[in-house]
Amino acid sequence: MDEKHVSEVSSDSPSHTPAVESTQKKGKPWMHKSIKLGPLTIPAYATPQFQIIFVALVCFLCPGMFNAVNGLGAGGQVSAVDINNANTALYSTFAGVGFFCGSIANRLGLRLTLGIGGFGYFLYVASILSYNHNQNAGFLIFAGALLGLCAGMLWTAQGAIMMSYPSEKEKGRYISRFWAIFNLGAVIGALVPLGQNLHSTAGAVTDGTYIAFMVLMAAGFVLSMFLCDPRIVRRNDGSGIILMKNPSWKSEILGLFETLKNDYYIIGLFPLFISSNWFYTYHFQGVNLPYFNLRTRCLNNVLYWSMQIVGAFLVGFLLDLGKLRRSVRARYVLAGLMLLTMAIWGGGYAFQKQYTRADTLGLGKQHTGVDFTEGKYIGPMFLYMFYGFYDAAWQVTVYWLMGSLSNNSRKLANFAGFYKGIQSAGGAIAANIDARQIPFMTQFGTNWGMLAGSIIIAAPVIFFKVQDTVPIEDDLKFSDETVADVAPASEIKEIRN
Known part of the structure; x- marks a missing residue:
């Protein structure tokens, strides 16, 4: 733990020896041993480094592959109507349960x-x-609605781990590493339909594409069962993760509303x-699907998710x-995010003026689309x-901003639940708007206006609530743990002496 603020030990605190012993590593010895393979060192299993990469691999195989499918436009189908309805069900369910998934994760456990x-996802x-x-x-x-429930749980657990496991000075680095590995899944997933449809001019992808995705997602589902118990995880300095020792359904539901009451600024x-x-x-559905043919959509998919990796590493640094x-x-x-919004979406406005929904997906239209061999493909x-770069910059920044407000896993699980639930409400509304055949330019304007406006609204929170470091005593207020449970033994000894 890199925080410089360690709360004073009160007169009724445990004696010196128990306090130090409580910070000793838990779990089996092998969990805390790193592995040396030539010049490469694999971090110990029960470390934030290993666990965040582990979670990234699960997301690589599940939502990463889902993004690859969705990125094809209409899930690889020619018509977006039923896919949009499924996405509406997905994000509506996600929004409904996501807000409470922090309580679910805190009660059931992250694994x-x-x-x-x-x-x-499978x-x-x-x-x-x-x-x-x-x-x-x-x-x-139905599958979309069920995925809404499952995705809410997965992303809440992922968010709590990603924001609370690293030390304060490493959060940007680990968030970006997660985002890069997660989107590498989408890149590899996108290469599958690209290879299968490179010489195809058809409108929909083949069965083999979907079967390949299902196999990879099944592997991710199994892998998730091997996540380490967070009570065993220790940072390099010996500090632990701030949790609830004895969570109950009552304590975690009340904790959700306690978060909204005490951390009202999160609104x-x-x-x-x-x-x-x-x-x-x-x-x-508004750019990739209507403007390009199938094989070019597949190529765009690879490029989109590849730029997510570039954006994540750059912003994380x-x-x-x-x-x-x-x-x-x-x-x-925050200022940089506004500049990106104006620059990239300003270019998008110039592009969107070139075509309409009626031009590309109108009734009776034969969907052909632009091919990557055409000269007019380069600009788009x-x-x-x-x-894709912008998406990574936005997501990594928002996660980092939330992580800068607390180091408490329980509170950050609630923050992640708020984030994913509200995010999914937006996804549900956007999918429903597209299903209603709203003009592409209207959709574009809604996006650009919301992105710029939300940055302005968030500015007061960022200016007045982000601290250089969060005192450990503030983090412990939202748990039943003590300094002795989570602080490094060296810091406890220093205070005792």
């Missing part, structure tokens, strides 16, 4: 919550495969949350620049790549 979450792609043969929209929509970030998934529908105090960095990054290609 079980992550595992249950992984299953829904079933959803199976429903698209079924739809490919029987046009069973009911099963597709100022809600517009950032709802904007963060709103633009996916426009990117996939800037977020952890040690030469600037964290409060100053937070203000600069770079725009679509920058859309």
Whole structure:
């Protein structure tokens, strides 16, 4: 733990020896041993480094592959109507339960919550495969609704781990690493349909594409069961993760409302949350699907998610620049996000003026689309790549801002639940708007306005609530743990002496 503030030990605290012993490593000895393979050192299993990479691999195989499917535009189908209805069900359910998933994760534990979450992605792609043969929209929509529940659980567990496990000075780095590995899944997933459809001019992808995704998602679901118990995890300095020792359904439901009461300022970030998934529908169904043919959509998919990796690493590096105090960095990054919004979406406005929904997906229209061999492809290609870069910059920044407000895993699970629930409400509304055949320019304007407006609304929270470091006593107020439970033994000894 890199925090410099360690609360004073009160007169009724445990004696010196028990306090030090309580910070000793828990679990089996092998969990705390790193592995040396030549020049490469694999971090110990029970360390934040290993666990965050582990969670990233689960997301690589589950939501990463889901993003690859969705990025094809209409889930690889020609018509977006039923896919949009399924996405509406998905994000509506996600929004409904996501707000409470922090309480669920705190009560069930992060490992079980992550595992249950992984299953829904497998079933959803199976429903698209079924739809490919029987046009069973009911099963597709049901699978979307179930995925909403599962995704809420997976992303809440992931968010709590990603924001609370690293030390304060490393949060940007580890958030960006997670985002890069997660989106590498989408890149590899996107290469599958690209390879299968490179010489195809058809409108929909083949069964083999969906089966390949299902196999990979099943592997992610199984892998999630091997997540380490967070009570065993120790940072390099010996500090532990702040949790609840004895959570109950009552304590965690009350804790949800306690978070809203004591950390009311988080409401100022809600517009950032709802904007963060709103633009996916426009990117996939408003740009990639109508403007390009199938094989070019597949190529765009690879480029989009590849730029997510570039964006994540670059933004993560800037977020952890040690030469600037964290409060100053937070203000600069918010200003940088606004500049990106104006620049990239300004270019998007010029592009969107070139076509309409009626031009590309009107009734009776034969969907052909632009091919990557055509000269007019280059400009839209770079725009679509920058859309991917922008998504990573937005998501990594929002996670880092939430993580800068607390180091308490219990509170951050609630923050993650708020984020994913509200984000999904935005996704549901955006999918429903597209299903109603709203003009592409209207969708574009809604996205641009919401993104810029949400940054302005969030500014007061960032300026007044992000501290250079969060005192450990403040983090412990929202748990039943003590300094002796989570602080490094060296710091406890220093205070005792």
